[in-house]
Amino acid sequence: MKKGILLVNLGSPDTPKPKDVKKYLGEFLMDERVIDLPKWARTLLVKGIILNTRPKASAKAYQKIWWDEGSPLIVISERLQEKIQKQVEQPVALAMRYGSMSIKKGLQELVDQGVEEVLLFPLYPQFAMATTETITVLAEELRQEFFPQLKMESVPAFYNKPDYIEVLSNAIKEHLEGKEYEHLLFSYHGVPERHIRKSDVTKSHCQIDGSCCRTQSAAHEFCYRHQCYEVTRLVGEKLGLEPGTFSTSFQSRLGFDPWLQPYTDRTIERLGKEGIKNMAIVTPAFVSDCLETLEEIAMEGEEIFHEVGGKNFVTIPCLNDDEAFVNLLSNWINEWVSSEMVTA
Template sequence: MKGVLLVNLGSPDSPEPKDVRKYLDEFLMDERVIDVPYFLRALLVKGIILNTRPKKSAKAYKKIWWEEGSPLIVLSKRLQNKVQEQVSVPVSLAMRYGNPSIEFGLKELHDKGVDEVLLIPLYPQFAMATTETILVLAEEIRKEQFPNMEFTIIPAFYKQPDYIRDLSNSIKTALDNFKSDYLLFSYHGVPERHIRKSDVTKSHCKIDGSCCNTPSKAHEFCYRHQCYETTKQVAAFLGLEEGKYSTSFQSRLGRDPWLQPYTDATIDGLAQRGIKNLAVVTPAFVSDCLETLEEIGMEAAESFEENGGEHFLSIPCLNDSEDWVKTMSRWIDQWAFQNQ
């Protein structure tokens, strides 16, 4: 029997410091998030970060928390429920960190008799700290607890025509009621070393401005290339004018070099050079979360205005929109009914 597991990033169980601390501990101790030897990672996370960051992060979570719970969890559940209404196979939901866990999601499917699972990481672009860590953990759990299960993995969908159309139309709809001078595509940042580690050719990725535009097998797993390609495809779909849009990266941590240009500096710079009406879209996420609602929708908006900007629009993620639900359901049906 076939079934589907949707997997998103995750969220604390509550915006209280103790729950945020537990969540950050699981998240930041992942060797594919902070990819240094265990001793150094533990020293950094448990000895430094967890002594200060939970309180700060808890304040941020409290600003965006809904009555129903974490926006990321609530929106992911809405997506799951709407997709389930349109497909004939069971659809479960899991988070890489926090609850519901991947183990819980697989058990839920197993208890329904599912032995063929379509695993869908809810990340358009592939990255070590997102897609890869999901696939590795899911495979470990499968081997240990559900050895008779088989996985089919949906690949990164950053340039799938259906996804590009849905993302583009969501941007167009948002801009219909906002006179934008500039559109910024802000993607979640990753350390530059993650890009090099994901290079299957071991030689292509140089992060020098040209390698992302030179065809290579490395692009199958290159987060930077896939982000720029998403921007390129959407810009073409919408007919965006050169010089009226660009790509940046947000949410960096620590002192190591991360992908640039940085979103915060880009937004401030746009305001300082005279852009008055700025729209920001966050295509690394399909569900609104702390990084989109607070970091962009609140912090970035405030900084933009402090630097001379006037009107700021944070464009919602695809969330549980009708078009996105139909696209996800179509992908699932195509898999569920193949070879029948």
């Protein structure tokens, strides 16, 4: 059977204009795994409130970071795909969970090339309902409806794979060489606390009480919070970081329900007020720089830090199309191609 690979990232509006941003946000926020409310409540919230207020503000944010070539996330993802394709003999397609570069189009592209067996590769190191799960669920629905002849497997979360941790750690180390910093903040995209409990396969382990993420459990396979803290721990260990010189936080909360804490903006503010003059920040929930890293962190975060007396604010890029990251993903893909499917 001819094999092919479908890389899947988050997505982006087609342009930074309010009408395109509104269309994109509508698809994104109406996903039941992003805003996991009953459909009537989700519709009321998204179409009745959010889409009447947020698109203009989000469009301004996108305009700040938009590149001449287009959306940074799309451009970077395309560069990653092209580089991987040079190291992989099988067809490598690219899709987005939201927006015009749909998963259906990506699967069709592979099928048109004679592919019968697909490796679905969500470009997220950690598992989450609103990232990995929504991709795999939609891809399977599309396969059943439009491509029933396809065989498909997906790459599970790779947050704790030693070769990934090594690539991430080396990238952080290289970017910090010659730069002065007192604290390294690992900022991950936030999710509502209820997402953590919903993903708990044991239905009892995840208490979000500061200890459950450190206590061994089957729940960790699908616990986003545990996996984020584990990346921080493993990278800190790899780089030999001293306790107290690095920490974890969560960004991009929405609405009034409890989200994972501590919040990134408040953590940046607190560190500055405590006298930290030089800090660095890395965003390991993303493999590609996007609105959340380029605007929310690199612009808004730096502004917060300077307002409270901070001096130097170093933003570490995502892995993007870094050669070591390209080699890592290509090696994983080639291992899959040369073996029977063993991913889950």
